Amino acid sequence: MDMCLSSEQRPKHLVEGPSSPDGWLEAEKEKTLQKDGASGPSGDFNKIEPSLHSLQEFVPTNYASYTQENYLFAGKEIVMQESIESYGAVVWPGAMALCQYLEKHTEELNLQDAKILEIGAGPGLVSTVASILGAQVTATDMPDVLGNLQYNLLRNTLNCTTHLPEVRELVWGEGLEQNFPKSTFYYDYILASDVVYHHYFLDKLLTTMEYLCQPGTVLLWANKFRFSADYEFLEKFKQVFDTTFLAEFPESTVKIFKGTRKWD
16 A cells, blocks of 8 residues: 555554644654755755645644544545544545545646645545645635644655645635735646535635636535535525536435536
8 A cells, every 4th residue: 555654653542632633743744854965954945835834833722632544546545634623624525525536637637736725624645645646736614624634744744746736725705806816826636625614604615616716717516415405505506607517425414516517
């Protein structure tokens, strides 16, 4: 089985909060510096690619307990740090289905070097798989989720993917033009999984999806349909996007759709 990190490098089960992720991150940072010829932690940090700097900005939330869950996608063992104390720290069925779809359609989707943004990345499984498949990934979520997200991305992609994924804050419907100006940010794919459920921000979610999709951008949305509101969102989604039904996973009631924004 192909793995990015050796058993010595992979963090152990975390119960003590954010100190262990920080310690692991510092160790990996020092290894990267030494590999690049720097003298150690006080060396030239400009030798590390810029996206690593952004990944270091966040600290995992200090939940009472974390669990370590193992997944196998794209020929890699992926270890996710999860916590049932937060919706954003758990891998949901839609993420599993979308990972399966990505690995089975890698060449068709042309993911190598593709620019991808994931909305509501949670613990980061989908972004990790997309990175392993060769994409340039930006993983986004709410501020309290970003620490655990960056930790999972680093532990599974550092030094073993073509592009190190970036983590950015994205609050649906807020600061879109300021934080993601269209003149600077263009994405080949927008990914979203299980972002539609019983909450009060569906209109802001649709606004965010619409904003991020420029001409040529493809949105892949996987969702476990649970409530009538999910189907109502789908109807609104179809008003904004030319929508294609791609796949269904009956065992988990997850459906995957492709959307391309309608232009007048």
